[in-house]
Amino acid sequence: MPNYWLMKSEPDTFSIDDLKRLKTSPWDGVRNYQARNFMKDMKKGDLVFFYHSSCSPPGIAGIAKICKEAYPDHSSWNPNSAYFDSKSTETNPRWFMVDVEFVEKWPTILTLAELKQSPALADMLLTKKGSRLSVMPITESEWEYIVTLLKK
Incomplete structure (x- = not known):
């Protein structure tokens, strides 16, 4: 049985359309x-809500799945990378990434405002005030409820 996650990306940096075009991609940085x-x-096989952040409106744009489990994020070793970290090394990596695979793009974005209006999602990390994590777990009941919102 898969676990469920939400992963945020700024669509002008990497969008659900980019993932659809590439089919799979590392989730680095x-x-x-x-x-x-x-x-x-x-x-591998866990399901992910692909969330567009820092845009108007922010929200869930589609679904992806994990196709490769965590491995060292090599961008942290590259001094020319925006994600460089001098304390992360190949022998002692500090940062990790996973690979994600495109599953589906939703016809419309399910906005953060819509998610916050649902009492069933009041305890969801995403809807809590001050929650800014780019990767977070989603419970099975939250996942199922969000999928039903999309089908309405």
Whole structure:
């Protein structure tokens, strides 16, 4: 049985359309320890809500799945990368990434405002005030409820 996740990306950097075109892609550049730890918990086959952030309106744009479990994020070793971290090395990596595979793009974005209006999602990390994690777990009941919202 899969676990469920939500992963945020700014659509002008990497969108659901980019993933659809590429079919699979590494999810690199995560530089928050809690988000990194969540990625280390991801298993092949886990399902992911692909969330567009820092745009108007922010929201869930589609679904992806994990196709490769966590491995060192080599962008942290590249001094020319925006994600460079001098304390991360090949022998002692500090940052990790997973590979995601496109599953589906939704016809419309399910906005953060719509998600916040649902009492069933009041305890969801995404809808909590101050939650800014780019990677977070979703419960099975939250996943199922969100999928039903889309079908309405």
